[in-house]
Amino acid sequence: MERREINMEKLEAQTRRHFIKNCTLGLGGLALSSLISACDRGASGNLRLSGPGGGPMAPKPPHFPGKVKHVIYIHLAGAPSQLELFEYKPDLVKLNGKACPQSLLQGKRFAFIRGVPKMLGPQAEFKQHGESGAWISNYLPHLSTIADELTFLKAVHTDQFNHAPAQLLMHTGTPRLGRPSMGSWVTYGLGSENSNLPGYVVLTSGGNNPDAGKSVWGSGFLPSVYQGIQCRSDGDPVLFINNPDHIDRENREASVRAINEINKHTYDEFNDPEILTRISQYELAFRMQATVPEVMNIADEPRFVHDMYGSDPDRSIFANNALLARKLVEKGVRYVQLFDWGWDTHGTSEQGSIDVGLVNKCRQTDKAVTALVLDLKQRGLLDETLVVWGGEFGRTPMQENREGKTNRFKGRDHHADAFTMWMAGGGLKKGFSFGETDEIGYSGISGQVTPYDIQATILHLLGFDHEQLTYPFQGRPFRLTDVHGTVIKDILA
Amino acid sequence: MQIINYLGKFHPLAVHLPIGILSLFLLLALFIPRAQLQKSGALIRLVLLISALSATGSSVSGWLIANSGAYDTKAVTGHQVMGIALTLVNWGIWYKTVFLFECKIGVYRMTLGILAALMILTGHAGGSLTHGADFLTPPPVPVWFSPESENQRSVTWESSAFEAASVIFRQKCAGCHGKNKQKGKLRLDAKEYLLKGGKSGNPIAKDAASSLLIKRLLLPLDDEDHMPPKEKKQLSKTEIDFLVWWIDNGTDFENTLRAMNLPDSLKGILTTEKVTPVNPLIPERNVEAAHPSVVGVLNSFDLIVLPVAENTNHLSVQFVNIAPENLGKAVREVLKIEEQLIWLNLDHQHLDPETWRTVGGLSNLRKLSVKDSNLNDEGMSGLSSLSQLRHLNLVGTDVSLSGIEQIGALKNLKKLHIYQTQIASDDVENIRSLFPETDIEFGYYEVPILKSDTTVLRMEDR
Amino acid sequence: MDRFRDFLNNLYFSIMKKLFSYKTLFFILLPAFVSLVVWNILPREEIDYNAQVKPIFNKHCISCHGGVKKSGGFSLLFEAEAKGNTDSGSPAIIPGRPGQSELIRRLTTDDPEERMPYEKPALSRDEIKILKRWIGQGAKWDTHWSYVPVKKVEAPDGFREEEKVRQWAQNDIDLFIYEKLEQLKLSPNPEAGTDRLARRLSFDLIGLPVPDSIYAGLGESSPETLKNELTEVLLNSPHFGEKWAGIWMDLARYSDTKGYERDDSRTIWKYRDWLIKAFNDDKPYDRFLIEQIAGDLLTDPTDDQRIATAFHRNTMTNDEGGTDNEEFRVAAVVDRVNTTWEVIMGTTFACVQCHGHPYDPFTHEDYYKFLAYFNNSRDEDTFDDYPVFRHFEKDDSIKLAELTVWLKEHADRSKRDEIVKFVKTWQPSYNSLKSDQFVNSELADTKWLVFRNHGSSRLRGVDLNGKNTMIYRYRGFLPGGIWGIHLDSADGPLLKEVKVEDTGRRWTYNEIAFDEVSGRRDLYFTYSNPNLKNPLSNGLMFDWFYFTASFPGKGKPGRQKAKNDYWHLVTRHALQTPVMIENPPSMSRTTHIFDRGNWMTPGKQVVPGMPAIMNALPDGVENNRLGMAKWLASTQNPLTARTYVNRIWEQLFGSGIVETLEDFGSQGIPPTHRKLLDHLAWKFMRDFNWSTKRLLKYIVSSATYQQSSHSRPEQLSVDPQNKFLSRGPRIRLTAEQIRDQALVVSGLFNPEMYGPGVMPYQPEGIWNSPYNSRTWTRSTGDDIYRRALYTYWKRTSPYPSMLIFDAMAREVCASRRISTNTPLQALVTLNDSVYVEASLHFAKRMAAYNGTIEDQIAYGYELMMNEKISSEKLEILMDLYNKVAPPARVKRVGYSRESPEDQHARRMAVLGNTMFNLDEFLMKN
Structure with missing residues (x-):
């Protein structure tokens, strides 16, 4: 069946309703002018430049030349304690065990702290690393060796102190459910180059989904083609990718060919452009059945790669996801989202404490994260990839006293006013730290940034003006950054 | 009624x-x-x-x-x-x-x-x-007739302090205190009006602190009398400091900034061409658009041909989805957009030597990635003509030291990735000497295996 | 000089002579003068504010001069503000005087400081001309079309008699459609074939392919009567209710779980059963709305009317440890307001939470005046979703009936109602999570009041008038506890002291009497227990407290049995459905404006009320939630009928007359056939008396609906999305329909109705919510072949194959599903076990048909498509049949040993899987 015989132009035809239509709504329904520039995300300028299959995932140019083409976002669900990893506070050592001053509690709301908690000194030893002299604790021995590759944001703050709303705010721009996640916005804006692979892949580890569930990588009101595809290390890497037992690869090829031939007859009868789109989607599905398992299979990676990442094909651990993230980006996947659950160290159990539980979580991830950055660098991918590392909020300098009783183990409560994230990759000042917190790491004193600013900066590095990347819904153009967000210019190279 | x-x-x-x-x-x-x-x-x-x-x-x-x-x-x-x-x-x-x-x-x-x-x-x-x-007022005199529009005039060491101040007045105040409108009867775009002042007297007194001009500038933003009005463009900190300095030094109209030895904290007032960070991977001057039919042909080969941004004609080409049998034809077709093409990705592609040479013809290419392709030393000679090349990614190819030597002529090279090639670690030294300006990325990083990576800490051994 | 003057004089006089000769006067001056007058008097084409002026304001001006920002004190949203004085002291628009209107001057001036739109491209010349002529014609302001109450609209009968039209049109709808097609120079399609039309009708009305039973019963009748009979049979089929309930569940954001982090399960499926019955009984739409919005406030509400109010209890509750219950209660109330406006009135009211509506005439205060209707509900984000309706079966319901009868005789009316309400809903009770001033006590996991030794806490503002009994639900963790209840302060007078025993980790109930006290008092609870050694461990936990008078009918016969029945029913573990219940006066809340939408900064207090632009509250109706429900369902409400009719239209034709179902405001896409929409809305309210079935019958019997869905090139170029319906609707089936169709055609379909959610096959590892050990345990027996409607729905991990076919996660209400066409959908119908198993059964069904292989394939195709297979398609399938090679596994075993039957079965299996993926099978043609 000669593909060119079916006129590919028709494939560009609109699917039902508003999704990527030509947006000439007529004067009557014209929405804000910025909407128009966003709406023609479907057709890229006068040249019909999109590759085969056209349609929603066809690659599109950004507003201005981007510094990076891929994003790997590593989210530590539960919020790692910045006071044990990056924030060296000698004063906190002195205050260890003393009652928390009233001024810090005035008018503040905490998830579990009640009455007057005690201050808790850092449990790790800190040293300065690399020429940039970045403070990193002995919980992260491997990351310390690449301190000069990292760009730290030391005074990030948010207004949500519960896991689910805070994760939603960090990834979808609002603490409530129902909005598209950052990966959906990026693939809606840029499409994806490798048409045989999904554009937005999600990998979870640590035993549980993140607290906000699938909505953290959902497509919200954007068409469902932009939702994150969860790749799983056990069973089908992508849901329903493998053929049933009684149909092998050749039978599947024959059946897909028969389906499309019959659909061709249906097209001749109905002349409905939708049929042509479906024909190409079935072909794509057939190709994906080969390409996805191949890229997801890490069993035949050479020994030295497993040694570098600490990955192991027989277990489903974070290191495998880090290795997969590099392989996916190398094959052209646009946005890879890693979630690792289990960082919620309140001190209610041994594995939930900052002197034992946090150490183990660091041991599970430190080596793989460092290996990922170095591997991207040596393969020439780091220049066009942005790696983001962080949690949904920080942890309090005070020890948590849930229900008024100090917890059995050492732990810290949720703290929205100041925490640390870092980034690495194209377009950033390397070995640089932006923003400072007060002497006990309670609140930021300079360079404070919000999750909206971080989203705006990520979109900026991809080549987008975050105020122009919009989608019309309920009568107004919606944005990832909603009505907030300014690009953090100080960390841009 | x-x-x-x-x-x-x-x-x-x-x-x-x-x-x-x-x-x-x-x-x-x-x-x-x-x-x-x-x-x-x-x-x-x-x-x-x-x-x-x-x-x-x-x-x-x-x-x-x-x-x-x-x-x-x-x-x-x-x-x-x-x-x-x-x-x-x-x-x-x-x-x-x-x-x-x-x-x-x-x-x-x-x-x-x-x-x-x-x-x-x-x-x-x-x-x-x-x-x-x-x-009935006649249409304004077209701009090119009016004298060289003052607010663009640049401020150098030789221009007088007043000229520097009037550039600020014209940029930030002339809108309401200029030629065709004088709010509060105050006009700031020329010396005589400045001295005459407006409804509430002369804006400039003997020292800055008591000058009405400075007081109005320093009022809090949401104060009713703060100048310039809230929704207009505000003066920058250096501009205000300069005005204070100028008035405190006797609002001098004649002497040049050099003569009055302008403190370097105020050097920001001098016009420096706004140096926008030039992205080395994008040529400054734009080119006109490639012909749609040529691009149509490239698309029929399943190539991804994309402008690097919305409002530019510079193009990037990605070969990832191409069917092997079309490789030769596709590369020859790509030559047709030689002028616009600045980024090319040939990862995992296996080209015959003849095709490698045609790649050399892409004179404007600035970024070339041939990762895990079948490029070897012989093919490298073809690439020596890519004078504009900034980034070259040779990871996973069979190129060796001799291949690198053939492209010694590429002086603009900023980044060279040679991980997993035939180049031995002790060749790296003289490659660095061959390309002093270039960041050579040889790779082979090691992440040591620590005992702690695989052991689980328990409370008792804390 | 004189010669020159003479020359001038002569010239002057000769001109004057020629000028005033009669000939020139007659032929030149007069016509010139007349044409001048006519040109001036000719009525310029009246400017239509909505179609021409409002879009210009929306596009260029309203972002700074609208509901959100009123820079310069000038807003174009409301007429009074637009024509009133601005900050400059004089009005910007002076009707009749464009030259004087500051608006026009600001648009045309060249001073960049003053030219509007400020620092944005100027308006185009003809936009300014429109505004000038509009002001010149008096700046007539009329309200947006969708806020004008519906008036009767007759069908256009200009061409009713034309031969072509008389042949084609079946009812008035077609005339409206034909009028638009005439303008676009398009001609409608002929009628679709009866078989294909039957399949389309069947999917639209009951969401299933044409069941054999229905089709057989019709026998041979003329196509005309066949269509009517089929429509009647489908409308009366019990499956009708299931299909339309499914659509309403999207709007009601129905889910079997509570949402957010823990996303624990919630039993609310009784509401789904109510929906199915309501649609099957064709409950009039106005009653349908009133019962869902305020069923509990009707006089003597029946159980069903209470269950109906679960519509708004589909909002999410957050059980995550450490969450502020008041914050998520407020979020639920806000969600109810937004959903009511989007679902029932197609208006984006959600914008108004933080500021005035940018485009439509709703102020910031309007939002909170409407929120006040919902702000007095009893729910407070509790773990068990109180208030709930408790269902009693078999002998419990007998006990309840007996108790009610006894009470009728021995207690006054209000006491009886109070007791029956308490038995059914445990309301009005005080939730323990409302306690404060904790000493050695706390809210365990922010949900239940819990005491340690020597603990105390306060329960504020308890209404004790006429109360001498308290019933409470609690858990004692160890014996020997003393629980003291003090009045007004921790060491205040002791109301009652109670010994608390160990209840063995189970929730238990207890009733205590105390001597009556008057007024609304603060109760201070104290607790101490000598056996409690560790000061940190808890001794006593509470859930809720209920204050009442003692059981009535002292000394009356049968009182003891009645009291026992009463206590049995109260403490009985019963199935619970969250419902709406209004706060009694003693617990009523005040409603405040949230400054910039943030609930932490309450502003001015407001009283319940309607936005000014809408119709007023119907007279003789109380100003409460029930009154508001009646206002919603009144014929005077301009939006309710239009929104519903538009939604029905979208279900049948794929896209509504107003494409943006959720936005009838000025930013929504204008309707393609406005007159038709009003015509349908009027008939729906008046002639059909809000009956959904009669409305559906009216639309599906129109020629527009019955057109064939073939597209001709000129239709594709003029109207690619078929918005003007020059051809029948051809849209992809919904996620539920695709699954149900596969089950019906393969013969696996289990038509059982009603009941709790079932769990068909779902790949491993989908459910993974933290702190929630619940897993997806596959249902047994043929429950797994139930309709997709009954699939258990978890909000944060919805059923994957339906999500891929554009089903919404129902975290928030979704007015319409944006359909897409992706490779992942192909993978679902190719490889999902549900579809693979269905295609295997379908293959067996074909193989069992006695006839040649071609006959079997043709039989299979007819089962699928309800029509004969074309020869080319049959040939392609036969070609595939022959080409199917045995899979590797069989090759190893030895190809020859496979019996012909096995080989035939295997090949048919591949064929079955292929046929289930045909485009026409997934589409409604």
């Missing part, structure tokens, strides 16, 4: 009658000598009677519409007074036509002059009421 008000609406229509007739009378008086005119005195009296009657009618309707409140009284009174005066003079002349023809020629001409003047003034005032005051 309502209908009477309605009659007022006819005032603009009714007004034109007296104007028409009076101007007829004036024209007649102009062209025909008085003596001859006197012969047809009855006709002239009739003309004057009609004009007087219509003038009275229009005055009445004018009075009605004035009371309907649609206009602010201040502008209306002038028009109203002149209108009534015109009507009275008209009646006067009608009543005293005989006197008009008898009296001295000077008086005759003088009454006609008064009549004409009154008519024109009333007409003008009425017109500006209905169509707005600037209805």
